[in-house]
Amino acid sequence: MQRITIDPITRLEGHGKIEIFLNERGEVENAYFQIPELRGFEKFVEGRPAEEVPRIVSRICGVCPAAHHICAGKAVDKVFGVKPTPTAIKLRRLFYSAHYIHSHLAHFYALAAPDFVVGPEADPPVRNVVGLINKVGLETGGQVIKARRLAQEIQAMLGGRATHPAFVLPGGVSKGLTEGERKQIEEWAQFEVEFARFSLKLFEDVVLKNKQYLELIQSDAYRLETNYMGIVDEKNRVDFYDGEIRYVDTQGREIGRYKEEEYLEHVAEHVEPWSYLKFPFLKKLGWKGFVEGPGTSIYQAAPLGRINAADAMKTPLAEEERQKFFEFFGGRPVHNILATHWARLIELLQAAEELLELARDPEITSPDIRNIPEGVAGEGVGIIEAPRGTLTHHYKTDERGIVVKANLIVGTTNNNAPICMAVKKAAQHLIKPGVAIKEGLLNMIEMAFRAFDPCFSCATHALLGELPLVVNIYNHYGELVEQIRRA
Amino acid sequence: MAEKLKIASYWAADCGGCDVAILDTHEKFLDIVQAADIVFMPIAVDIKEKDVEAFPDGYIDVCFFHGAIRNSENEHMAKLLRRKSKVLVAFGSCAMMGGVPGLANFKDREGILSRVYFESPSTDNPDKVLPQTETQVREGVLTLPAFYEEVKTLADVVDVDYFMPGCPPASHQIVNVFQAIVAGNLPPKGSIVGASTKSVCEECSRIKENKTIKRFYRVHEIIPDPERCLLEQGIPCMGPATRGGCGAACPVANQPCRGCYGPLDGVIDHGAKYISALASVIDANNPEEAAKIFDQIADPAGMLYWFGLPASLLRRVRK
Numbered sequence: 001m002q003r004i005t006i007d008p009i010t011r012l013e014g015h016g017k018i019e020i021f022l023n024e025r026g027e028v029e030n031a032y033f034q035i036p037e038l039r040g041f042e043k044f045v046e047g048r049p050a051e052e053v054p055r056i057v058s059r060i061c062g063v064c065p066a067a068h069h070i071c072a073g074k075a076v077d078k079v080f081g082v083k084p085t086p087t088a089i090k091l092r093r094l095f096y097s098a099h100y101i102h103s104h105l106a107h108f109y110a111l112a113a114p115d116f117v118v119g120p121e122a123d124p125p126v127r128n129v130v131g132l133i134n135k136v137g138l139e140t141g142g143q144v145i146k147a148r149r150l151a152q153e154i155q156a157m158l159g160g161r162a163t164h165p166a167f168v169l170p171g172g173v174s175k176g177l178t179e180g181e182r183k184q185i186e187e188w189a190q191f192e193v194e195f196a197r198f199s200l201k202l203f204e205d206v207v208l209k210n211k212q213y214l215e216l217i218q219s220d221a222y223r224l225e226t227n228y229m230g231i232v233d234e235k236n237r238v239d240f241y242d243g244e245i246r247y248v249d250t251q252g253r254e255i256g257r258y259k260e261e262e263y264l265e266h267v268a269e270h271v272e273p274w275s276y277l278k279f280p281f282l283k284k285l286g287w288k289g290f291v292e293g294p295g296t297s298i299y300q301a302a303p304l305g306r307i308n309a310a311d312a313m314k315t316p317l318a319e320e321e322r323q324k325f326f327e328f329f330g331g332r333p334v335h336n337i338l339a340t341h342w343a344r345l346i347e348l349l350q351a352a353e354e355l356l357e358l359a360r361d362p363e364i365t366s367p368d369i370r371n372i373p374e375g376v377a378g379e380g381v382g383i384i385e386a387p388r389g390t391l392t393h394h395y396k397t398d399e400r401g402i403v404v405k406a407n408l409i410v411g412t413t414n415n416n417a418p419i420c421m422a423v424k425k426a427a428q429h430l431i432k433p434g435v436a437i438k439e440g441l442l443n444m445i446e447m448a449f450r451a452f453d454p455c456f457s458c459a460t461h462a463l464l465g466e467l468p469l470v471v472n473i474y475n476h477y478g479e480l481v482e483q484i485r486r487a
Numbered sequence: 488m489a490e491k492l493k494i495a496s497y498w499a500a501d502c503g504g505c506d507v508a509i510l511d512t513h514e515k516f517l518d519i520v521q522a523a524d525i526v527f528m529p530i531a532v533d534i535k536e537k538d539v540e541a542f543p544d545g546y547i548d549v550c551f552f553h554g555a556i557r558n559s560e561n562e563h564m565a566k567l568l569r570r571k572s573k574v575l576v577a578f579g580s581c582a583m584m585g586g587v588p589g590l591a592n593f594k595d596r597e598g599i600l601s602r603v604y605f606e607s608p609s610t611d612n613p614d615k616v617l618p619q620t621e622t623q624v625r626e627g628v629l630t631l632p633a634f635y636e637e638v639k640t641l642a643d644v645v646d647v648d649y650f651m652p653g654c655p656p657a658s659h660q661i662v663n664v665f666q667a668i669v670a671g672n673l674p675p676k677g678s679i680v681g682a683s684t685k686s687v688c689e690e691c692s693r694i695k696e697n698k699t700i701k702r703f704y705r706v707h708e709i710i711p712d713p714e715r716c717l718l719e720q721g722i723p724c725m726g727p728a729t730r731g732g733c734g735a736a737c738p739v740a741n742q743p744c745r746g747c748y749g750p751l752d753g754v755i756d757h758g759a760k761y762i763s764a765l766a767s768v769i770d771a772n773n774p775e776e777a778a779k780i781f782d783q784i785a786d787p788a789g790m791l792y793w794f795g796l797p798a799s800l801l802r803r804v805r806k
Contacts, residue, residue, distance in 0.1 A: 003626070003627055019627070019629055021626035021627060029626060030624075030625070030626050032624070032629055034629060034631065036558070036560065036631050036632050037500070037557070037558065037632075038557075038558075038599075038600075038603065038618070038634055039500060039557060039588045039591065040591050040594070040599035040600075040602070040603060042599075042602050042603055042607060043591070043594050043598055043599040043602040043603065044590040044591045044593060044594050044599070045590075046594070047593065047786060047789060048590075048786055048789050049705060049785040049786050049789075051705055051706050051707040052706070052745075052786070052789075052790075055742075055745065056587060056590070056793070059501075059502050059504070059586070059587035059588070059654070060502060061502050061503065061504075062501070062502035062503040062504020062505065062506070062507045062508075062655060063502075063503050063504075063507055065502070065504065080707060106507075106510070110510075130520060133517075142514070145513050145514055145516075146513075148513075149511075149513040149514075152511055152513075156736075158740070159740050160736040160737050160738075160739045160740030160742065161657075161733075161736045161737075161740075162507075162511065163504040163507050163508060163511070163655050164504060164654055164655070165740070166736075166737040166740045166741075166742035167740060167742075169706055169707055169742075170707040171707065174740055174741040174742050175740045175741050263609070264608055264609055267609060268609055268610070268611040269607070269609050269610050269611060270611055270612070271604050271610065271612045271616040271617075271618075272616065272618075273616050273617065273618055273619045273622040274618070274619070274622040274624065274629040274631065275618060275631070276618045276631065276634075278603075278604075278610065280609075283611075287611060370710055372707070372708065372709070372710065373707055373708075392609075394608075400785065401705075401785075402785060402786065407607045407608055407609055409609060
């Protein structure tokens with residue numbers, strides 16, 4: 001069996017590693033996407049006071065710390081049996097909208113867009129964010145940096161710092177907004193709405209109007225038929241912060257929905273010996289392996305999962321864009337994984353619109369930002385939509401509110417099986433007997449998992465460009481016959 | 488014109504927040520790229536481990552290494568980058584002190600694996616499968632790095648030249664350190680860079696009245712006066728024993744410092760130092776009363792070593 005190792009040196013840091021096996025005919029027999037890292041937060045939060053947990057678990061991920069911070073906060077509200085005040089919920093939502101803007105911008109412009117703006121087969125040294133800025137011009141590049149900076153500054157305004165904020169407490173938040181700060185955020189939010197619209201226009205002009213990219217998006221190499229999951233509000237609209245978790249089948253039909261505390265009836269995690277990351281699946285359908293198509297128990301979360309699982313977006317401009325999206329693909333659900341980038345920009349617009357709406361809410365500057373808990377209920381589940389997928393935090397405590405058990409299913413984990421399958425599929429379509437394996441082709445295999453914005457063990461997220469790659473091709477005797485490197 | 492600096496940045500066991508902090512230099516990030524060639528930075532440029540191995544020893548001028556040492560591959564990369572770098576900086580709390588992942592040293596390896604892969608209520612693992620360093624699959628052998636018994640600091644496995652604290656380091660500090668490097672203005676080996684020599688309290692604008700306290704509160708139990716010192720209101724805040732440089736970011740948000748910048752100069756054990764700071768604010772008439780007040784702190788070991796258990800005298804749980 002011939003073997004191709006796609007090994008980002010960064011796998012040592014928590015990045016993935018791809019092993020592709022070719023049969024005698026030179027066709028892809030199988031492919032494995034391995035995650036080489038574990039840190040064990042589920043275990044070491046045992047013994048920690050529940051009220052401190054939101055600040056500890058934000059360290060699961062430095063790219064989406066706010067997701068973990070707020071999700072744990074929702075769980076510990078319940079641990080202490082306390083409801084946050086209406087203003088506290090609005091402040092959490094405002095904070096989280098700003099977080100979404102930062103995260104989606106970082107992914108789209110720094111990680112994904114170079115493949116489309118600079119080109120999937122462009123030279124590796126220019127196929128990164130610097131190359132992107134050179135291509136779109138310093139003025140636009142400066143706007144990208146500004147849009148992301150303002151989103152980070154809003155989080156720092158409330159949480160003291162953008163990365164690993166100190167903001168959420170059981171029953172509310174630690175800091176409110178002054179009228180001056182509110183005005184500032186309102187002004188910045190207007191800029192973010194305009195910038196999100198600009199980003200969608202850019203996607204339309206650069207990607208959708210380019211025949212080559214269109215073919216790529218619609219190619220079978222990047223098509224994966226799975227179920228989809230996302231939080232919806234009472235009108236089945238995409239909601240990032242709260243609601244019911246809804247999942248739909250490969251035809252887009254609702255096949256289940258659950259409240260936070262019911263998650264164990266709906267989701268389970270499979271273990272393989274060759275990866276430290278588990279593989280969630282829909283429990284009622286049972287683990288059936290890495291298979292797609294009707295009946296599969298594999299689901300996708302993240303932007304494509306959410307837009308497929310919901311009936312609408314929550315804000316008017318984003319909803320217009322959602323309708324365009326499904327019209328373009330001819331209906332729901334969309335199984336083209338590269339469409340995730342488009343869905344991500346639609347969510348960026350929703351986050352910006354929500355930010356503006358909340359900044360204009362008269363209640364947002366109320367000083368009533370915390371309820372003090374009166375006791376300890378002892379257990380709580382919090383679920384939110386992290387930018388990379390449905391995020392679940394579950395804590396059990398003793399009567400003092402000290403954690404005795406914790407369970408976490410983090411955003412990217414949901415997408416572990418789909419990513420493995422997407423990588424294999426891309427490899428099967430792109431690697432053909434007798435066709436030389438070039439660097440650009442490796443990048444196109446990477447594009448399969450890049451769509452998911454993967455953040456393995458929350459330490460795998462490439463912010464600024466490509467995963468560096470070296471491909472070793474061995475013959476049947478295990479001898480290295482060819483090496484292809486990027487750069 | 489002098490040759491451009493060759494810099495590298497690498498992450499091991501951490502969350503990626505250190506890289507986000509570098510990105511959060513925002514417009515100044517473009518200046519950094521102007522002043523230095525990034526010869527290795529997995530998130531930014533396409534240079535691979537094989538290329539780093541091919542560098543002459545000492546080829547990299549400065550390497551920012553973030554993340555703790557949690558598995559065999561983290562250690563392998565630390566050794567490789569040490570050999571290839573003139574100056575190695577332990578960047579951020581995890582590399583410097585073990586960081587939050589270092590809290591795992593209160594548990595053992597077996598307990599962590601068992602919880603994650605066997606006991607967690609969502610896990611469906613009837614055959615008790617555990618990730619393996621080598622797995623025979625139909626097509627060949629797949630490998631994974633070895634998960635260590637304990638979390639180590641960077642200095643536990645290689646010689647470190649400078650230490651830059653923070654979880655993550657404040658972005659303005661990153662700019663300062665970078666400018667010092669460009670100017671060739673680095674302090675003696677072993678120094679802490681990108682931080683203050685004074686405590687977080689010195690940077691905190693809350694009013695301190697040298698008040699003593701009769702009881703401690705957990706953060707969810709009290710809405711503190713936003714103007715006054717948190718510790719003097721009974722909320723344990725690590726500010727007095729913790730190095731400044733962050734601008735007292737957490738107290739600004741009405742939350743106590745948890746010590747991410749580590750201890751001040753000359754302190755061997757951050758937690759032990761903080762106990763003495765706590766003792767000085769307790770208003771007790773006898774040891775029994777003092778002990779009773781101390782008991783109100785919910786998780787003293789966890790609080791004292793949030794960011795630095797692997798670098799403390801305790802280091803890890805003993806079996």
